[in-house]
Amino acid sequence: EPEVTQTPSHQVTQMGQEVILRCVPISNHLYFYWYRQILGQKVEFLVSFYNNEISEKSEIFDDQFSVERPDGSNFTLKIRSTKLEDSAMYFCASSFTGFEQYFGPGTRLTVT
């Protein structure tokens, strides 16, 4: 069964460094999302992406964040200058219809 994959599974970085989190959505899916989950808290929406552009973003998704679909298969989330409070689990999700979203296993980002 097709599934969403994410790399790396765990990323440790120093405050102020740039990180890129990578996702490979399910191949025929058209809608792509990033969510994050700070430890012990609920899952929060960051951004949605459709037709090669951002369709919606949350207040969390400020100028430090960007998304890209560089080659038609990968979907990346870049954080330009990481802060301690960016430490969280980041989930990528994809959908064919825009309704049922399928999540990847997540990338744990630790900012020290």
Place this chain on the structure above:
Amino acid sequence: AQTVTQSQPEMSVQEAETVTLSCTYDTSESNYYLFWYKQPPSRQMILVIRQEAYKQQNATENRFSVNFQKAAKSFSLKISDSQLGDTAMYFCAFMKVQGAQKLVFGQGTRLTINP
């Protein structure tokens, strides 16, 4: 803005018992989707079941069923014949039909199935 509330932070039942997880939501939308996601210790979010608001019939998926009460804005999940593998965090989520279809999650209920 939509909000989703799960009032039970933790629940624990014996294997083979039936358990019901509660969820309420607040919205002014008339058409929307509701979901239950499961997050086992591996942390991956797994879609358990979905309900379209325009459907009166409650969704079922094998041992999982929902009780959708649109007027009361309530969406509970019933797990029948619970199994050890059902141990996980369960998140209720809301999605508008119009717009970019972002999921709005509740705080989660940690469910433990005891042998």
